[in-house]
Structure formats: structure tokens, C-alpha cells
Amino acid sequence: xxxxxxxxxxxxxxxxxxxxxxxxxxxxxxxxxxxxxxxxxxxxxxxxxxxxxxxxxxxxxxxxxxxxxxxxxxxxxxxxxxxxxxxxxxxxxxxxxxxxxxxxxxxxxxxxxxxxxxxxxxxxxxxxxxxxxxxxxxxxxxxxxxxxxxxxxxxxxxxxxxxxxxxxxxxxxxxxxxxxxxxxxxxxxxxxxxxxxxxxxxxxxxxxxxxxxxxxxxxxxxxxxxxxxxxxxxxxxxxxxxxxxxxxxxxxxxxxxxxxxxxxxxxxxxxxxxxxxxxxxxxxxxxxxxxxxxxxxxxxxxxxxxxxxxxxxxxxxxxxxxxxxxxxxxxxxxxxxxxxxxxxxxxxxxxxxxxxxxxxxxxxxxxxxxxxxxxxxxxxxxxxxxxxxxxxxxxxxxxxxxxxxxxxxxxxxxxxxxxxxxxxxxxxxxxxxxxxxxxxxxxxxxxxxxxxxxxxxxxxxxxxxxxxxxxxxxxxxx
Amino acid sequence: xxxxxxxxxxxxxxxxxxxxxxxxxxxxxxxxxxxxxxxxxxxxxxxxxxxxxxxxxxxxxxxxxxxxxxxxxxxxxxxxxxxxxxxxxxxxxxxxxxxxxxxxxxxxxxxxxxxxxxxxxxxxxxxxxxxxxxxxxxxxxxxxxxxxxxxxxxxxxxxxxxxxxxxxxxxxxxxxxxxxxxxxxxxxxxxxxxxxxxxxxxxxxxxxxxxxxxxxxxxxxxxxxxxxxxxxxxxxxxxxxxxxxxxxxxxxxxxxxxxxxxxxxxxxxxxxxxxxxxxxxxxxxxxxxxxxxxxxxxxxxxxxxxxxxxxxx
Numbered sequence: 062x063x064x065x066x067x068x069x070x071x072x073x074x075x076x077x078x079x080x081x082x083x084x085x086x087x088x089x090x091x092x093x094x095x096x097x098x099x100x101x102x103x104x105x106x107x108x109x110x111x112x113x114x115x116x117x118x119x120x121x122x123x124x125x126x127x128x129x130x131x132x133x134x135x136x137x138x139x140x141x142x143x144x145x146x147x148x149x150x151x152x153x154x155x156x157x158x159x160x161x162x163x164x165x166x167x168x169x170x171x172x173x174x175x176x177x178x179x180x181x182x183x184x185x186x187x188x189x190x191x192x193x194x195x196x197x198x199x200x201x202x203x204x205x206x207x208x209x210x211x212x213x214x215x216x217x218x219x220x221x222x223x224x225x226x227x228x229x230x231x232x233x234x235x236x237x238x239x240x241x242x243x244x245x246x247x248x249x250x251x252x253x254x255x256x257x258x259x260x261x262x263x264x265x266x267x268x269x270x271x272x273x274x275x276x277x278x279x280x281x282x283x284x285x286x287x288x289x290x291x292x293x294x295x296x297x298x299x300x301x302x303x304x305x306x307x308x309x310x311x312x313x314x315x316x317x318x319x320x321x322x323x324x325x326x327x328x329x330x331x332x333x334x335x336x337x338x339x340x341x342x343x344x345x346x347x348x349x350x351x352x353x354x355x356x357x358x359x360x361x362x363x364x365x366x367x368x369x370x371x372x373x374x375x376x377x378x379x380x381x382x383x384x385x386x387x388x389x390x391x392x393x394x395x396x397x398x399x400x401x402x403x404x405x406x407x408x409x410x411x412x413x414x415x416x417x418x419x420x421x422x423x424x425x426x427x428x429x430x431x432x433x434x435x436x437x438x439x440x441x442x443x444x445x446x447x448x449x450x451x452x453x454x455x456x457x458x459x460x461x462x463x464x465x466x467x468x469x470x471x472x473x474x475x476x477x478x479x480x481x482x483x484x485x486x487x488x489x490x491x492x493x494x495x496x497x498x499x500x501x502x503x504x505x506x507x508x509x510x511x512x513x514x515x516x517x518x519x520x521x522x523x524x525x526x527x528x529x530x531x532x533x534x535x536x537x538x539x
Numbered sequence: 540x541x542x543x544x545x546x547x548x549x550x551x552x553x554x555x556x557x558x559x560x561x562x563x564x565x566x567x568x569x570x571x572x573x574x575x576x577x578x579x580x581x582x583x584x585x586x587x588x589x590x591x592x593x594x595x596x597x598x599x600x601x602x603x604x605x606x607x608x609x610x611x612x613x614x615x616x617x618x619x620x621x622x623x624x625x626x627x628x629x630x631x632x633x634x635x636x637x638x639x640x641x642x643x644x645x646x647x648x649x650x651x652x653x654x655x656x657x658x659x660x661x662x663x664x665x666x667x668x669x670x671x672x673x674x675x676x677x678x679x680x681x682x683x684x685x686x687x688x689x690x691x692x693x694x695x696x697x698x699x700x701x702x703x704x705x706x707x708x709x710x711x712x713x714x715x716x717x718x719x720x721x722x723x724x725x726x727x728x729x730x731x732x733x734x735x736x737x738x739x740x741x742x743x744x745x746x747x748x749x750x751x752x753x754x755x756x757x758x759x760x761x762x763x764x765x766x767x768x769x770x771x772x773x774x775x776x777x778x779x780x781x782x783x784x785x786x787x788x789x790x791x792x793x794x795x796x797x798x799x800x801x802x803x804x805x806x807x808x809x810x811x812x813x814x815x816x817x818x819x820x821x822x823x824x825x826x827x828x829x830x831x832x833x834x835x836x837x838x839x840x841x842x843x844x845x846x847x848x849x850x851x852x
């Protein structure tokens with residue numbers, strides 16, 4: 062079920078009403094409702110893959126309980142590895158099987174050995190990368206004794222399958238989300254209203270910005286040979302906003318929806334395109350994934366401790382793995398590696414933590430130097446996104462070589478003014494709301510109710526009038 | 540919770556009013572400023588779907604304007620014709636493509652089916668009556684909301700860009716490059732003709748054809764049906780008996796020019812029922828000569844056409 066569909070517009074109020082008016086007095090029943098609603102939400106797309114979620118839930122629940130009872134270190138380690146192998150096994154099979162097979166065949170044929178192996182026609186279950194990481198964090202945290210295992214299978218099932226964030230995150234840690242299923246949720250007016258605002262802003266970013274940018278980005282990337290360097294730059298910029306609108310929009314809707322049900326999810330995007338350097342960008346982009354890799358991969362590898370070569374190795378590992386997480390294609394790996402290349406100078410000069418606060422925190426406008434830093438960071442990001450969006454590496458290089466040719470100075474073949482105005486509107490609203498958890502939080506500090514409502518109505522009308530053609534969320538494929 | 544529900548219940552009607560107000564205002568401005576006039580001041584126009592769209596090259600036929608559009612039903616043809624005739628006094632004759640596939644029941648989907656409604660409503664929303672809109676809502680409510688949104692986008696764009704001329708949006712000659720007939724012939728059996736009882740007719744679509752005829756006649760415009768060239772293996776010819784029955788009963792008073800058997804080589808056809816650009820050149824030149832030689836003033840037009848076809852062969 063897509064958030065931006067009529068199905069969801071019917072589904073949400075029904076679940077909301079059942080949740081607060083029918084099951085409110087019984088916590089278990091309420092959690093059970095969440096599980097049922099989540100399975101329905103997921104099964105709407107393809108019910109066959111519900112068994113994967115159910116299996117993953119049972120395995121990690123059982124391992125969690127067993128881990129807590131087990132004192133023997135090697136047995137505990139064995140249990141952890143079972144969990145890791147089961148979860149990553151599913152992920153590896155569904156997502157990476159064909160990739161590895163094709164690359165093995167290519168590698169062997171390079172050395173003159175032909176291998177006959179057929180790739181499988183595998184459908185990637187939506188959200189598998191997200192819920193796999195979520196359940197993995199649960200067992201790892203229990204293993205590390207940072208978390209007590211739950212004995213409540215319903216609460217755990219609800220944690221794994223919680224529908225607002227099941228298919229595209231944020232990837233919640235058990236330490237944050239699971240305890241929220243243990244206690245009675247309170248309906249708090251301010252939270253619910255702010256949740257609605259966040260849903261509204263998420264919808265705007267997805268339906269207006271991402272879906273409209275997609276039209277042009279797809280056309281320009283799919284017919285890149287027909288366009289000059291200047292138009293290719295525009296296409297890359299449109300993709301930059303498409304992926305932001307799409308993914309941060311989804312996260313906003315997910316977080317906002319959770320708030321309607323009395324849950325608090327972690328912020329997943331913190332205005333990343335206002336970052337002054339790549340390190341800041343990665344603290345603000347897909348925060349739940351970045352922190353996951355930091356805590357479960359980067360720090361165990363040694364983090365920023367050790368010698369220079371160790372630091373470089375760790376940075377490359379985390380960025381390349383992060384790229385690979387996005388998909389089984391070399392383009393994602395190069396995208397990750399390129400970000401590592403951007404990041405390294407900052408780490409080695411120990412300037413990766415220079416910009417911790419949002420830009421121009423106590424000012425309404427950035428300084429010139431800040432503005433130029435934002436522009437530079439944004440440009441680097443745009444170049445990296447070309448690899449992310451391209452069909453393959455050679456496609457990405459052909460686009461980049463055209464961009465850095467004389468044709469960059471030719472006039473644009475497409476100039477959708479309407480979309481540029483809409484992107485500008487988004488950036489203005491995000492700029493004024495940048496100190497908050499989401500752009501419309503506190504409704505830009507408008508004190509009068511009629512002014513706030515006018516703003517909401519204006520955004521609703523923009524969504525109604527300028528919605529692009531319905532597109533799936535990009536991150537569903539990851 | 541009460542406060543939350545109260546806020547939502549207040550907000551939704553206000554939003555509804557704002558959206559309705561927006562639709563009314565933009566419709567009013569669009570309707571008032573809409574310009575359907577043609578610079579070429581044509582005497583003849585042709586409307587219909589993709590068959591006439593790719594058959595009549597109006598740069599070849601003098602005083603002629605092709606306003607046909609792919610998969611456009613008589614419903615949208617009618618709305619378009621109303622505005623076109625209002626804004627173009629030069630038009631004397633309205634040719635309407637009346638051909639076999641347009642009487643089929645499935646053609647009703649061309650009115651309210653997903654993509655068809657989006658395309659048609661997007662352009663003509665400002666010129667539809669309340670009843671016409673109501674019919675679309677009833678037939679496909681979910682898609683109507685999408686169509687409404689798309690039409691608002693269009694209207695606002697036109698208003699902001701001060702571009703209210705519809706000439707380019709209405710349709711026109713389509714330069715079809717396709718050339719697939721050879722491969723289609725190999726895999727398609729001969730037409731199996733069906734009896735009249737076996738054919739379900741698209742009543743809704745034809746009712747708008749009736750309205751279109753009535754409107755044109757009320758405006759003192761001459762209405763002529765045409766059937767553009769079709770290859771003999773076109774499967775939809777299976778309903779020919781029913782087609783002729785409707786033509787000779789329901790539309791007995793309407794002049795009909797049948798170009799079905801106009802000879803074209805396979806390289807001049809896109810597929811069974813579409814002429815490609817090469818065929819359109821040949822056919823349009825021939826059709827232009829027919830008009831020049833007084834086809835429309837002849838006593839027995841079909842005989843005149845048939846004789847010309849024989850000579851052309």
C-alpha cells in the first residue's frame with residue numbers, strides 16, 4: 062500500500078479509529094491491531110512475502126529469549142551468528158543472488174572459463190533491507206547486553222512490522238521503539254497535530270517535488286545521449302531533489318503517522334541539502350541508516366581510532382557497504398566509494414565535526430562563506446547522485462564527461478519553470494523550519510491560527526494542483 | 540482527542556470550500572478567455588480518433604483543418620466541436636469519422652476509462668456541463684479526482700502564462716512513421732464477420748455523436764460522416780453488418796462518404812486501420828482533388844468516389 066494512494070487514505074482513518082476507540086483500553090489488543098494492520102498494509106503489495114516477516118520475527122524473538130538465558134560466551138556468539146545468517150541470508154538471496162552470480166560468471170569468463178549458470182527471476186520483497194536491519198539491531202543489542210529481550214511476542218511482532226516504517230524506514234532501534242509497545246500510549250493533541258503537519262509536508266515533498274522531478278530526471282537520464290551538458294546538469298539536480306523529496310517525504314509521512322498512534326520515531330532527515338560539508342551531509346541524510354552502520358559496523362571495525370590507513374580502510378568499508386545496501390549494482394558501490402573520497406579529507410584533517418549545528422542557527426540568512434560551502438557540498442552531492450541514478454558505470458561516466466565538456470555552456474533543452482518554482486518554495490519553507498524536527502513543525506512560528514491554516518490549505522492546494530504522476534517510492538526497491 | 544477530531548472536522552470543509560472556489564475561479568477565467576479560433580480560417584474540419592488523425596494531412600488539403608485526436612471519443616469530440624464552431628464562423632462542413640471500431644461497446648471506456656478521462660478532462664474540463672461532469676464522477680470517481688487535479692494544473696498554467704489558445708491542444712494531423720502491416724498480415728487470420736445480434740453497441744458514445752450532429756445542424760453546419768481507408772484484414776470489420784445497420788437506420792439522414800477501399804500499399808499503412816505518413820500524403824492529395832472537383836455537390840457522392848477509386852487503381 063502506498064502512502065500516496067486512495068487505499069491508504071481509507072486504511073489510515075479506519076485503523077486510527079479502531080486503535081483509539083475500540084482497542085484503547087487493552088494494550089495487547091492495541092498491539093495486536095498494529096500487527097494485523099501492518100500485515101494487511103504489507104500484504105496489500107504482495108501477501109506471499111508476509112511469511113518472510115513472520116519467519117524473521119519468530120527467529121529473532123526466539124534467539125533474543127535464548128540469548129538472555131545463555132551465559133556461555135561461545136554459545137551466545139553462535140546464537141548471534143544464527144540471527145545474522147538468517148537475516149542476511151534472506152537479504153543476500155533476494156537482493157544480491159543475481160548480482161554475485163553475474164559477477165562470478167563475468168570474472169570466470171575474463172580468465173577464460175565459461176560457467177553455465179542461470180540467474181533467477183527473483184522478486185525483491187519490499188522493505189527487506191529495512192526490517193532486516195531493524196531485527197538485526199535487536200539481537201546485536203541483546204548480545205551486547207544493551208537491551209533486555211522481550212517476552213511479549215505480540216509487542217515484538219508489532220515492533221518488526223510497524224506499518225508506518227515497515228517498507229522504507231526509518232530503521233528504528235529496538236532500544237527506542239520496542240519499549241513504546243510495552244506501555245499504554247497516550248493521545249496527545251499537540252503531537253497528533255504536529256504529526257498531521259509532518260504528513261502534509263511529507264506528502265508535498267513526495268507528490269509534488271519528487272514525482273514532478275521524476276518526470277524530467279527520468280527523461281533526461283533515459284535519453285542522456287540526446288541532451289547537452291547543461292541539460293544533464295539540470296537532470297542531475299532534478300534527481301537530487303527527486304530522491305530527497307521521495308525519501309525524506311516518505312520518512313516524514315512515516316514519522317507523522319506514527320505520532321498519530323502515540324509513537325515517536327527518530328528523525329531521519331535533518332535538512333541535508335543545507336549542509337556545509339559532506340560530513341555534515343551524512344549526519345543529516347538517512348540518519349537511521351548512517352547511525353546503524355556507525356554503531357554496528359564502523360565502531361566495531363575500530364572507527365576513527367588507529368592509524369591513518371586504518372581510518373581510510375574503515376571509512377571506505379562503511380561507505381561502500383552503505384552503497385551496496387542500496388542495491389545490487391556497481392553504480393551504488395561507486396556512489397558509496399565516491400562519498401568516502403569526499404569524506405576522507407575531512408576525517409584526516411579532523412574537520413569532520415566542524416559543523417554540528419544547523420547552518421545560521423541564530424541568523425535568518427547564512428554568511429557568504431557558509432552559502433558557498435553549501436553550494437559546494439550540494440554540487441558534490443549532485444555529482445555523486447549521477448552514479449546512483451545511472452543505469453551502469455559507463456552511463457554515469459558518459460553523463461559526467463558530457464557535463465564537463467563545452468556543451469555545459471549550451472542553452473537548456475528543457476526548462477520546467479513550474480517545477481523550479483515549486484522546488485524553491487520547498488527550500489524556502491525548509492530554510493525557515495530548519496531548526497525543527499521537520500519543516501512545518503511549529504508551523505513556521507505563525508501565531509495566528511488562521512495564518513497557520515491558510516498555510517496548510519495552500520500546501521494542500523499545491524498538492525492537489527501540482528501533483529505529479531503517481532510513482533512508487535524509490536526506496537521501496539532497496 | 541475531541542479537540543483533534545474537531546480540528547479535523549473544521550479543517551476538511553474549509554479545505555473543500557477553498558478547492559471548490561479555486562476550481563470555480565479558474566474554470567471561469569479559462570472559459571472566458573478560451574480561444575478556439577484557427578488562424579487558417581478553414582471551411583472544412585474533420586474530427587474523430589486516431590484513424591482520421593493520421594489519414595488527413597491538412598497541409599495538403601486546402602481550407603481543411605484536421606482536429607482529430609488519438610483515442611478521443613465522441614463525448615470529447617462533441618465538447619471540442621461546440622467551442623470550435625463558436626469561434627470559427629468560416630467552417631461550413633464538419634466531417635466526422637464514423638467507422639467500425641467506434642460503435643463497439645468498449646468505446647464507452649474512451650469516455651471514462653483511466654487514461655482517456657485524464658486526457659480528455661484535462662483539456663476540456665472548463666467547457667463541460669455539470670451533467671457531463673456528474674456522469675464522469677459516477678462512472679469513475681477515483682480517477683475523476685486525478686483528472687480534476689490535472690485539469691486544474693493545466694488551467695492554472697494557461698492562466699499564468701496568458702496562453703488561452705487551444706488550437707495546438709485540440710489535435711491535428713499525426714505524422715505516423717509506423718510501418719507494421721507486413722508483419723501483422725502474416726499473423727492475422729481473415730475477418731470473421733459477426734451477425735448484428737452478436738455485437739454490443741456503445742450506446743453512450745453514440746449518444747454524444749447524436750448530440751454533436753444536433754448541435755452542428757442547429758448551427759447550420761453540414762455534417763458528413765466519413766470512413767477512412769482500412770485494410771480488409773482489420774479484425775474490427777467483423778461488425779460491418781451492424782455498422783451498416785446503424786448507419787442506414789439511426790443515421791439515415793446523414794451523408795456518408797466511404798473511403799474504406801481506397802487502395803494503399805502495405806508500406807503506406809501503419810497497421811490495419813492507420814495510414815502512415817506516406818499513405819497520408821497519397822490519400823490526402825487524392826481527397827483534396829475530390830473536394831476540388833466538387834465531391835460535396837455531387838448527386839451520388841459514393842458513386843463518384845468509387846469511380847475515382849477505380850481510376851486511381
